[in-house]
Amino acid sequence: MNIAGLQRSSTLDFPKKLSAVIFAAGCNYRCFYCHNRTILDHPPLLPEAEVSAFLERRAGLIEGVVFSGGEPTLQKDLAWWLNRAKKLGYATKLDTNGSRPDVLSNLLCAGLLDYVAMDYKAPFEKYAPLCLAPPKGVRESIDLLLASGVAFELRTTVVPQLTIRELTGMAEAVPPLPRWALQLYREQPDDRAYLGELAPYRPEEIRAFARALKGIQQNVEARA
Ligand code: SF4
Numbered sequence: 001m002n003i004a005g006l007q008r009s010s011t012l013d014f015p016k017k018l019s020a021v022i023f024a025a026g027c028n029y030r031c032f033y034c035h036n037r038t039i040l041d042h043p044p045l046l047p048e049a050e051v052s053a054f055l056e057r058r059a060g061l062i063e064g065v066v067f068s069g070g071e072p073t074l075q076k077d078l079a080w081w082l083n084r085a086k087k088l089g090y091a092t093k094l095d096t097n098g099s100r101p102d103v104l105s106n107l108l109c110a111g112l113l114d115y116v117a118m119d120y121k122a123p124f125e126k127y128a129p130l131c132l133a134p135p136k137g138v139r140e141s142i143d144l145l146l147a148s149g150v151a152f153e154l155r156t157t158v159v160p161q162l163t164i165r166e167l168t169g170m171a172e173a174v175p176p177l178p179r180w181a182l183q184l185y186r187e188q189p190d191d192r193a194y195l196g197e198l199a200p201y202r203p204e205e206i207r208a209f210a211r212a213l214k215g216i217q218q219n220v221e222a223r224a
Pocket of ligand 1 (some may be wrong): 033097
């Protein structure tokens with residue numbers, strides 16, 4: 001695996017578990033608001049043996065390993081790493097943009113995932129302008145997760161280009177979800193060119209959106 005980063009301890013990335021986070025290099029999307037853009041194009045890599053030894057040393061001391069990125073499903077040996085983490089006794093979580101349902105399906109069927117956080121970035125017609133990628137595979141991945149029995153959440157970073165009307169359409173476009181997180185967007189210096197006159201939503205606006213969407217998706221929550 002091309003590993004661009006390792007966070008040795010996190011209480012935020014895996015629900016109710018102290019976890020380590022492995023950041024896979026590279027992504028097939030280019031979301032204008034990406035917070036990990038420095039690891040998308042040929043970043044310096046950590047030696048795999050170093051990360052592997054870390055997982056061995058910390059087994060039993062931390063509970064989970066999160067495979068994040070970038071987009072981890074692009075890594076050919078992701079299943080091997082998940083399997084290794086599980087054999088060491090870790091719970092596993094995958095962060096994914098949902099673009100590789102074939103990979104996701106194999107991982108779910110192999111029992112290698114304990115939790116999945118998948119992006120539901122926008123109405124499908126807005127993936128191209130916001131993420132410079134088509135929404136190919138996203139709906140299929142949602143259906144796979146719903147059928148899997150594995151705990152999961154969808155998450156949407158509420159960029160200023162998304163309106164409450166569009167969020168309502170997103171809520172209506174999918175079956176009832178076990179968890180849907182509306183995340184606060186935080187502007188970065190290079191983002192202004194994509195925003196024009198638009199201002200980021202305030203935390204109280206994200207919370208109001210979540211309240212408004214409860215009638216359609218009962219398990220929506222604001223992460224703001
Ligand atoms: S899918 Fe995630 S990692 Fe990839 S560009 Fe978008 S925000 Fe960044």
